[in-house]
Amino acid sequence: MASFEEGFLNYKPPVLPDELSHLPDRVSNSFVGKTIFITGGSGFLGKVLVEKLLRKCPDIERIYLLLRTKKGSNPKQRVETIFSSVLFDYLKELRGVEVINKVYPIAGDVSEPNLAINESDRRLLADTVQIVFHAAATIRFDEALKKAVLLNTRGTKMVLELAKEMKNLLVFVHVSTSYCHLDEKVLFEKAYPPPTDPHKIIQSMEMLDEPFVETISKEILGSFPNSYAFTKCLSEHLVVEQIEAGLPCIIARPSIVIPIWKEPLPGWTDNINGPTGLLIGAGKGVIRTMFCHNQGYADYLPVDITVNGILLFTWNYIDN
Template identity: 65%
Template structure:
């Protein structure tokens, strides 16, 4: 183990390396941004991870749009206008404010409503206004919880999409409707093509059934309804695609984009930025805090990841291709990356362990980052008991005796539930065809290739994950960079404790073995005499 990568007082900094447009490219037109000038957008899911990056990119690259209307519901006592203000308080929007002034945010307004409500909770006046004023609709709202109650997932993801299609069908000058699906909604397809697939069930019947039954009854018959789908998210997004497909066949201007696993920003507007701990970020944080020690996973397998800024570039380029290049026959774009680069689960763990152990440790780790992936479920379960649950109960007992509220057992329960979802995707393999997306590159000029980067050229995986951990530390865990030296000292202490524990455990095991073998040795010695 080496601690020479950085000194205790060397605090890593964020390197803002947003693509800078070379002087010789500034006279080349940016046709993608020009496509959206004067347009009026209606966007759902704007307060989500992908939605925030989408709004920021549109405002930064196309400041001459007419307006963006965001469907916003009341949440935690805050109305839609308050939530818009809260949205723009994020550091994600600092760059666009710097470039175009804070007044650029006046182009964004809230429409009060809720995807979960009947008719989206939109008033008749607002509905009429939207259908008169809007040119473009991007429907990205969804519950992305894999363990969401089935009824709620159907109402949000499937019925919500149905009601959005009904709203959009009445828009007078609709130029394009974009449905944000997922690359993991046709799990029976080991190679997902960029085409429309039929759903195994009638989405309208499922919606009606869930409306009529209470949540408890839906959950009781859930396994029969899901019919082989691993969770409510994949199932309801599959049904939603079927509804969108019906309207495609009716001639509505629609494209479906299917992102894979969307992960923190790579290049813009902030490196490593995220607002959640989904995907590999959550695994790295859990391992970095020392609470994840084992995973049941094929370590040679890989998942398909897409940095959210590249994902948004791909979405906007697909819209440009439809509207400006006239490729209206292309209805589906898989926003995926594994045809170009693949990162195994083992690589993620190895890179993350090196960064968190040596360079950017997290504060107050309960143990030194370690553990491994297991190919045996039984071995994994034994390790969960030994290295997750028993230590959690022991430490919680100490916490309780010190007069504080125990927390580690609850954390481990959440981790174990997360494992149930993770294991399905980690131990199965899918590949994705993204020829439609790749073909767009040949239509982009040199300026657009910089402004809307679509490839992974120049990505340093270690630097990327380092940026992700730094950003998660700062924005998710609220751990200031100035605490890194102290965290390194704590990590050294955890390393020593881990080594002492290993030696003690090994010595105890040898002692038990000797104690158990000694009578046998004596017995066979006497028998020999």
């Protein structure tokens, strides 16, 4: 009998039955010849997005990933590290190792002014990119407010500014969260007013030092329980401003993103964020009891389903 580990590593996604295999893949076809720019491509959701694009859309022209130097590894080395993950094994088997050549790093940092992208790379992106997926963010609930604003909110503003320079932009897809408007019991598919002016918050964070910001963070956050929900809410308003100005944008609001459900590797994750840490702790016997509200509920969304939804939204926007 095969072990769980052997079954996990040898899993192959199901193929379409013969009676369906002849049907055109309208979603994949919409990405043929397209050049894509992704922020957050080294993150959990970003990796699954890159894998899905390369696996289902082999005729994509190119994917640019915004990557910063991290722990001594430059952007090119980081791309190699990303593709060394078991997540991409089936892709390389299906499309060949050379599929990785479609992915190019762009040196930069979402938390820095103008994304820290050099002028030649900025022109390259402005001249060639048609689709932007902005997924970069700090998702830590306990992140210092100043850092969260500069990365999540100002970072979104900077990516939007870059998108406005793109000559052939078809759509800017902003990955938000279902939990950015916590006062709403039912979150409808519409824009909501921000709790404060995001531009003024950005200016304040740029001027004030972090220790002082922490002393007044509760007053700034107001009813928001953490810096993550607050800064993602402000970021949405920046996108809404650009929608109203005519920039083609979509806001996606996934709930709590958890490990892969079906493809390409069931159960895969690269972190222990959110409920994953609790499940691992319980499975190993480290966590045996937990104090919680037994009438509460949580909305979980597998990362592969999240990515499928994002790609469907993109296809629907650009082809309909």
